[in-house]
Structures are given as structure tokens and as C-alpha cells.
Amino acid sequence: MHIQRRHRRxxxxxxxxxxxxxxxxxxxxxxxxxxxxxxxxxVDLGQQYVDFFSYLRSTLLHHPTSIFxxxxxxxxxEMWGTNAYYLFSPLNLILLPFAGKFLSAGILxxxxxxxxxxxxxxxxxxxxxxxxxxxRLLAFSTPYSMMGWMIANQLNVLWLDVLWLLPLVIYGLLAxxxxxxxxxYLAALAVTMIDNYYMAWMVALFTLLxxxxxLTTTKEPWxxxxxxxxxxxxxxxxxxxxxxxxxxxxxxxxxxxxxTYTSTSVSFKWxxxxxxxxxxxxxxxxxxxQMPSGQPNIYVGMLMxxxxxxxxxxxxxxxxxxxxxxLVTAFLVVSxxxxxxxxxxxxxxxxxxxxxxxxxxFCFWLIWLAARTLxxxxxxxxxxxxGVALIFLVGALPLFFNWVGSVNYISxxxxxxxxxxxxxxxxxxxxxxxxxPALTDALIVLLAVCDVSTSAFTALNNISYVSQAEFGNxxxxxxxxxxxxxxxxxxxxRIAKDFMRTKDDPxxxxxxxxxHFSSTxxxxxxxxxGSIGQPAGDGFITxxxxxxxxxxxxxxxxxxxxxxxxxxxxxxxxxxxSARYDWDRQTTLSSSKLITIKKNPTALxxxxxxxxxxxxxxxxxxxxxxxxxxxxxxxxxxxxNDSLFKVxxxxxxxxxxxxxTTQITGAVLTKVDSAAPAAIRLTFKPTTNDPYYLTLGNxxxxxxxxxxxxxxxxxxxxxxxxxxxxxxxxxKGKSVTITMTLKKNSAWLQNVSLYRLxxxxxxxxxxxxxxxxxxxxxxxxxxxxxxxxxxxGATTLMTTIPAAAGWHAxxxxxxxxxxxVLSTFWALKLTPGTHQVTFYFVPPLLIxxxxxxxxxxxxxxxxxxxxKVTARRRS
Numbered sequence: 029m030h031i032q033r034r035h036r037r038x039x040x041x042x043x044x045x046x047x048x049x050x051x052x053x054x055x056x057x058x059x060x061x062x063x064x065x066x067x068x069x070x071v072d073l074g075q076q077y078v079d080f081f082s083y084l085r086s087t088l089l090h091h092p093t094s095i096f097x098x099x100x101x102x103x104x105x106e107m108w109g110t111n112a113y114y115l116f117s118p119l120n121l122i123l124l125p126f127a128g129k130f131l132s133a134g135i136l137x138x139x140x141x142x143x144x145x146x147x148x149x150x151x152x153x154x155x156x157x158x159x160x161x162x163x164r165l166l167a168f169s170t171p172y173s174m175m176g177w178m179i180a181n182q183l184n185v186l187w188l189d190v191l192w193l194l195p196l197v198i199y200g201l202l203a204x205x206x207x208x209x210x211x212x213y214l215a216a217l218a219v220t221m222i223d224n225y226y227m228a229w230m231v232a233l234f235t236l237l238x239x240x241x242x243l244t245t246t247k248e249p250w251x252x253x254x255x256x257x258x259x260x261x262x263x264x265x266x267x268x269x270x271x272x273x274x275x276x277x278x279x280x281x282x283x284x285x286x287x288t289y290t291s292t293s294v295s296f297k298w299x300x301x302x303x304x305x306x307x308x309x310x311x312x313x314x315x316x317x318q319m320p321s322g323q324p325n326i327y328v329g330m331l332m333x334x335x336x337x338x339x340x341x342x343x344x345x346x347x348x349x350x351x352x353x354x355l356v357t358a359f360l361v362v363s364x365x366x367x368x369x370x371x372x373x374x375x376x377x378x379x380x381x382x383x384x385x386x387x388x389x390f391c392f393w394l395i396w397l398a399a400r401t402l403x404x405x406x407x408x409x410x411x412x413x414x415g416v417a418l419i420f421l422v423g424a425l426p427l428f429f430n431w432v433g434s435v436n437y438i439s440x441x442x443x444x445x446x447x448x449x450x451x452x453x454x455x456x457x458x459x460x461x462x463x464x465p466a467l468t469d470a471l472i473v474l475l476a477v478c479d480v481s482t483s484a485f486t487a488l489n490n491i492s493y494v495s496q497a498e499f500g501n502x503x504x505x506x507x508x509x510x511x512x513x514x515x516x517x518x519x520x521x522r523i524a525k526d527f528m529r530t531k532d533d534p535x536x537x538x539x540x541x542x543x544h545f546s547s548t549x550x551x552x553x554x555x556x557x558g559s560i561g562q563p564a565g566d567g568f569i570t571x572x573x574x575x576x577x578x579x580x581x582x583x584x585x586x587x588x589x590x591x592x593x594x595x596x597x598x599x600x601x602x603x604x605x606s607a608r609y610d611w612d613r614q615t616t617l618s619s620s621k622l623i624t625i626k627k628n629p630t631a632l633x634x635x636x637x638x639x640x641x642x643x644x645x646x647x648x649x650x651x652x653x654x655x656x657x658x659x660x661x662x663x664x665x666x667x668x669n670d671s672l673f674k675v676x677x678x679x680x681x682x683x684x685x686x687x688x689t690t691q692i693t694g695a696v697l698t699k700v701d702s703a704a705p706a707a708i709r710l711t712f713k714p715t716t717n718d719p720y721y722l723t724l725g726n727x728x729x730x731x732x733x734x735x736x737x738x739x740x741x742x743x744x745x746x747x748x749x750x751x752x753x754x755x756x757x758x759x760k761g762k763s764v765t766i767t768m769t770l771k772k773n774s775a776w777l778q779n780v781s782l783y784r785l786x787x788x789x790x791x792x793x794x795x796x797x798x799x800x801x802x803x804x805x806x807x808x809x810x811x812x813x814x815x816x817x818x819x820x821g822a823t824t825l826m827t828t829i830p831a832a833a834g835w836h837a838x839x840x841x842x843x844x845x846x847x848x849v850l851s852t853f854w855a856l857k858l859t860p861g862t863h864q865v866t867f868y869f870v871p872p873l874l875i876x877x878x879x880x881x882x883x884x885x886x887x888x889x890x891x892x893x894x895x896k897v898t899a900r901r902r903s
Contacts, residue, residue, distance in 0.1 A: 221275060311482050635865070
């Protein structure tokens with residue numbers, strides 16, 4: 029028995045390390061850090077998730093309350109629901125030793141561990157529930173851990189835990205359906221829900237299908253089966269209550285963010301030709317174009333497909349079980365291509381990139397049935413073998429003759445390699461293991477492992493990655509600059525900059541700003557940021573187009589500006605995103621080769637006394653500069669009719685190979701000669717040293733390139749609202765020329781206007797608002813306290829804390845009502861005089877969720893005890 033136990037542990041250990049060694053070898057071959065100069069970062073992993081991991085590290089090590097709320101999330105936002113999607117995997121603790129530029133190496137190690145755990149979990153499930161044992165386990169565990177879904181989505185590190193959790197859930201499900209207990213299933217499903225609710229939803233749906241199939245494999249009367257199914261449903265509900273501490277606050281947060289984009293109408297349509305799915309049964313059937321849209325990534329190797337087909341064609345199970353298996357398979361396939369079912373699997377939202385995210389359950393399904401069929405000692409009749417061979421042949425014909433339409437992710441070589449693996453798989457079905465068990469098992473394992481390895485390496489060779497220098501050098505420079513500021517100022521403030529690697533830079537370097545990118549971005553914040561002239565979208569905001577006024581209003585106390593155009597030794601280390609000539613009036617604190625740190629003398633604090641006019645101000649303009657002025661003047665108690673920004677005329681307009689127009693704003697420029705270069709030159713000479721801004725409509729950069737005095741005018745090019753670009757400051761009497769060169773035959777100068785900020789009026793308003801600052805004496809991510817002395821006329825405490833549910837306020841020891849201002853921020857109504865003010869944040873429904881989870885946890889242990897007591901009394 030001891031020897032047998034050691035033997036099983038050995039093969040389970042190998043099932044972990046085999047995919048780790050295979051993928052680790054590939055990563056080393058590609059030179060990914062820590063093995064070389066490349067990195068594992070690509071697409072969302074490089075543009076989003078790496079920054080979230082840095083945020084998690086900073087949170088756990090330095091300010092734990094940020095797990096509930098963070099001012100680094102845009103202007104500030106809840107994080108409990110966000111973390112439930114991105115960061116609640118316990119494996120993320122592996123990243124704690126990896127700081128700054130070394131984080132990419134830590135992520136690679138994390139991904140390898142998830143590969144290994146997927147293989148180990150699947151091997152353990154099969155070892156416990158089937159006749160697959162010993163070395164044969166590798167023939168199924170390795171294809172599972174290196175399935176097409178895993179290869180295509182390894183960059184979505186937050187989803188990968190589901191591969192090692194799903195086999196545990198299925199083991200628990202089998203136990204509950206067999207009457208062997210419910211606790212394992214309940215615990216495994218609850219952990220899955222806590223780890224990632226999004227993937228857990230897909231697992232839960234699949235358990236419904238799996239349970240329905242499994243109950244058809246037995247000849248038991250219908251009453252015991254109904255009882256077993258009822259136990260499964262009750263245990264599923266129990267798992268939900270156990271995870272309520274995460275699920276309840278998350279559901280609430282989703283209703284205020286991602287949930288607002290949920291589709292309310294269903295289109296009953298086919299998304300693409302279902303025959304295209306056949307191409308996904310070819311090794312390496314994946315490339316970059318398959319990320320934004322495409323077919324499900326379901327490659328598990330030809331032997332697994334052969335085993336699955338053999339299950340349907342042989343008599344391994346009763347005909348009702350095989351029929352139900354066919355129905356489950358059909359349901360999953362239809363879900364890939366039919367919109368209503370696609371929406372069902374994705375929680376009511378069509379995936380933005382990474383289609384068919386639930387295809388991992390289809391891969392599991394194929395491998396599970398293959399393992400159930402290809403058990404040791406199983407022999408297949410010739411009709412079954414020929415049937416499998418015929419299905420392979422029929423399935424290959426549309427691919428070889430290109431009957432499925434354009435498919436750019438497979439080549440003729442891949443088709444022939446797949447055909448070769450398929451032929452070997454069919455031959456293996458004819459083998460009789462009894463004649464040479466060890467050799468047969470070795471052939472099965474060799475085919476399965478070589479097949480999925482070939483597919484994985486071919487697919488990943490189609491993807492490019494961020495270099496380690498591109499990530500590491502930028503991160504090191506940004507971290508150094510932010511740390512310099514923090515050493516001199518431990519307060520609560522925001523930092524702006526004119527360069528950016530990702531919109532989650534604030535998470536990466538642990539500072540407060542107005543940049544963020546995630547699926548849980550609050551729509552109200554995106555809307556406000558866009559309305560004041562910043563790039564914003566459904567899932568992101570970024571502060572690249574500030575003005576002196578917005579810098580002041582939003583409390584940007586410091587700014588980071590790139591030196592030498594962000595280049596070092598000819599390499600672009602800091603990607604530029606904006607031009608901020610108005611920062612020339614700020615005080616320089618320090619300067620390095622790449623970054624200058626400046627201090628903004630007009631930055632307002634996070635909360636300050638203001639006029640109650642702001643409480644009734646509504647947006648009545650689409651002009652971002654006019655709206656900025658209305659906000660600032662309403663806060664100062666001034667009339668909003670006379671804008672702080674004055675429209676300016678250009679002194680000279682020169683048309684080069686263009687038909688002339690009588691106006692600039694809204695003009696449509698058309699080339700005279702479509703083959704010749706064309707441009708418009710707009711020249712002005714400032715009459716004051718005030719800041720000047722140029723507004724640009726949301727489509728203009730698609731049709732023109734812009735320079736200022738012959739040099740490129742830096743501007744982040746993804747935006748949906750009109751933005752304001754700084755073009756001059758302290759430039760009285762100096763000529764400024766804006767040149768717009770057409771990329772196409774015509775261009776629409778949408779909202780192209782020149783404005784001057786009336787500096788004197790702005791400063792008068794600023795000094796009035798600066799009279800009554802909230803002097804913060806104590807703060808964390810979820811609580812801040814301080815004293816404010818409101819001057820006469822200031823009856824409102826204005827904050828730039830986004831108006832998220834969960835914030836509460838106390839004034840002079842008594843709770844007071846918060847008022848939403850500008851549909852975006854919280855404010856308080858106060859009387860003039862001195863007040864002690866406290867703001868604190870509690871995620872909505874967190875307390876209720878915690879109480880429910882604690883109650884469920886207590887019942888989890890108390891129920892078995894109660895059952896024993898009841899049984900004794902009955903006896």
C-alpha cells in the first residue's frame with residue numbers, strides 16, 4: 029500500500045512538472061525574463077494586468093485599506109468588486125517578492141505554476157474517478173493543462189486558476205451525485221466563486237450540463253436521481269452563500285460599472301459560419317487576429333478527439349448517456365456561434381476581445397470523455413475505429429479544400445501535421461494493450477504530449493511580446509520620480525504627467541492620478557472626464573489633456589514632464605502623450621536626464637470650501653473649456669456666463685493644395701490635387717503671456733497629422749470627446765504656427781478652435797477657493813479626517829472624491845448627508861465657521877455579505893455534527 033501511494037504521488041508530481049518544463053523551455057527559447065531580454069507581457073497582460081499586480085503588491089505590503097478603495101483608480105474608485113475579477117487568486121501572493129521592473133519575471137513564474145497546477149488537478153481527478161493511473165495520466169493531464177484555451181489566454185492570468193479549480197469542482201460534483209457527501213463540492217465551488225466570479229459563472233453553468241449527463245449514465249430509478257440532483261442544487265446555493273462576502277459587494281459594484289453595459293436586447297443570429305470551428309481542431313490554430321474576434325480555442329490533441337468520438341460510437345456507456353453527451357456537446361458548440369447562448373455564458377455581455385471565453389469547459393468535456401473511453405484494457409471494434417477515421421476525414425475535407433471561407437491562422441503544413449497526428453490516433457485505437465502494456469502507454473503519452481506541445485509552440489510563435497527593457501526601464505524611471513515626490517510630501521494629492529506606458533501607470537508606481545483602464549470603470553467618472561476635454565471611454569480614462577484650470581480643480585499638485593522627448597541613447601523610454609506648455613509656469617523641484625518634477629502652485633486640496641452655486645450647476649455645453657469655466661466660476665460664486673476661456677482668431681491661415689474655406693472651426697478641407705501633399709497652416713501671435721489651448725474634435729487625428737512650429741504636437745490619439753491641447757504659454761509676441769497635414773483627400777476640422785485662458789480672472793477665482801481648504805490630519809484609502817474653516821459665502825464643502833456609493837461623512841461628530849455634484853463628486857452643505865470633517869468608505873453590502881458568509885461557514889461545520897446527533901437520537 030505504501031509503495032502504491034508513493035507511485036501515485038510520483039506520477040501526480042510529474043503531471044505538475046511536465047507542462048511546467050515544456051512551457052518553461054519555450055519561454056526560455058523566446059528569451060522571456062528572467063531568461064532573456066524579452067518578457068511574457070503582451071496585449072492586456074502588458075497594458076493592464078501587470079499594473080494591477082503591482083497595485084496588489086503595494087496594497088498588501090504598504091496600505092491594506094486600498095483593497096476596498098483606491099485613489100489610484102482614476103480619480104478614485106471602489107476596488108472590492110474590481111479585485112474580485114482581477115486579483116483574488118491566492119496564487120498572486122507569489123508575486124510579492126517581485127518589485128518594479130522584476131514583476132514581469134514573477135508573472136512568468138506565476139503562469140508556469142498555473143500550467144502545472146492545471147495538469148496536477150486534472151491528473152488527480154482522473155486518478156480518483158477513472159481507471160487512468162500511473163503514467164497514462166500524463167496523456168490526459170498534459171493536453172488539459174496545454175489546451176488551446178490556455179495557450180490563447182495565458183496572457184489573461186486572472187482567468188487561469190479556473191483550470192485547476194474545475195477538476196476539483198467536478199470531483200465534488202461526482203461525489204454529491206454518487207451520494208458520497210456534499211462538502212467537497214460546496215467548498216470547491218465557493219473557492220472558485222471567490223477566486224474569480226466571472227469564470228465561476230461558466231463553471232456553474234457547466235456543472236448543470238455535466239450533472240444532467242452523469243445522471244443518465246446510471247440505471248437507478250428516477251427518484252434517487254432527482255434526490256441527487258436536488259442535493260447538487262442545494263450545495264450550489266450553499267456555495268453561493270459561503271462566497272457572499274465577495275459576491276454581494278461585487279454584484280452591487282457591477283451594477284454601477286460593468287453591469288451598465290449589459291445587453292438588454294438579444295439578437296437571435298449566428299455570429300459566423302459554424303464550419304469555421306473545424307479549423308480549431310488543427311494544431312497551432314491561433315494568431316493575433318483571433319484575439320479581438322474569432323473562433324473558440326479548443327485544441328486538445330487528436331487522441332483526445334479520437335477518444336471523444338469513440339465514446340459516442342462505442343458502447344462504453346448506456347445509449348441514454350451517449351445521447352445526452354451528444355446533446356451537451358451540441359449545446360456547447362451552438363453556444364460558440366449563436367448570440368443568445370454566447371450572451372448567457374458571458375453574463376449578458378458580448379466579449380470585448382477574447383471570444384468564447386468559456387471554451388475551456390468544452391476542452392475539459394472532450395478530455396473527460398476521452399479518458400472515460402480510453403481506459404486500460406478497452407478494445408474497439410473495427411466499425412468504431414473506421415467510424416472515427418471517417419469523421420476525421422469528413423472534417424478535414426472542408427479545411428483542405430477551403431470550404432469554410434478565409435482562415436488565416438492555419439497553413440497547409442499545419443493541416444498535414446494535424447492529419448498525421450489524427451492518423452496515429454486512429455492507429456492507437458486499434459492497439460491491444462494486453463500484448464505490451466508499457467509500450468502502449470508510452471505511445472499514448474508520447475502522442476498526446478507531442479501533439480499539444482507542437483500546437484502550443486506553433487500558436488505562440490505567432491504572438492509578439494513587450495521587451496523587458498521597454499517595461500523595465502520605463503517602470504524604473506517612473507518609480508524613481510514618484511518616490512522622489514513622496515519623500516518630500518506624504519500628503520494626499522494627485523500627480524499628472526505628459527508621458528504614459530499604460531493607463532494604469534498609477535497602479536504600477538503607486539500614486540494618485542486620473543488614469544485608469546478596467547472593465548469596472550465607473551461610467552459617471554468616464555463621462556465627466558470626457559466632458560472636460562480628456563480622453564475617455566466605456567472602460568478607461570486618462571489625464572493627458574489637462575489645462576491649468578483642471579490641474580487646479582482636481583488637485584494635481586505635482587507634474588512629471590519628459591526631457592529630451594523621452595529618449596535616452598536614441599531609445600524611446602517614455603512614450604509621449606501630450607504637450608503641456610502651460611506647465612512652464614510651475615516650479616521645478618528636481619530634474620534628471622529623463623524626467624523633470626514640477627510643483628503646481630494653484631492645486632486645490634481634495635476638499636475645499638465653495639459656493640452653493642455648484643449644487644445646482646448642470647451641464648449645458650459640449651465645449652470642454654466652457655464647461656471647465658462654468659464649474660470653476662460656480663465654485664467661486666461667480667457668474668458662469670462670462671467664460672474664463674476666450675476664443676481667439678488666427679492671424680494667418682495658409683492653404684497648401686487645398687480649396688480655401690471662409691472659416692476654420694467645422695470646415696471640411698478638400699485637396700486640389702489628390703496626389704499632392706496638402707496642409708493648412710494656422711498662425712497666431714499671443715498678445716499676452718496667458719496659456720493658449722487648441723481644441724480638437726474626436727476624429728481629426730484620423731485624417732491629419734499636427735505639428736507646432738515644425739515639431740510634432742504630441743497627443744494621445746484614442747478619445748471620443750473634444751480635447752484641449754496646450755499650444756502656448758508665456759509666449760507674448762512670439763509667432764506660433766499649427767500645421768495640419770492631410771492623411772486623406774479630405775479632413776473635417778471638427779471643433780478646431782483656439783482659446784486663451786484669462787489668467788488674471790482664473791487666479792482671482794483660485795485665491796477665493798484656496799481660502800477654505802480642508803486641512804487633512806489623518807487619511808487612508810478609506811478614511812480621511814481634517815479641519816475646515818469656511819469663510820463667509822462658502823456654504824459647501826466641495827470634494828473631488830467620485831460619488832461612489834459606500835462613502836459616508838461626519839461633521840463635528842454627527843453623520844451628515846452627502847450631495848452629488850456635477851453627477852460625479854461628493855459635496856457637503858455646511859455653515860461658515862470651523863468644522864471637524866470625516867469621510868469614510870465601506871463597500872456596499874460588504875457587512876451583509878460577511879454576515880451571510882460567516883453564517884454559511886458555521887453551518888458548513890455544524891450541519892454534519894447536527895446530522896450525527898439526529899442519527900444517534902433516532903437510533
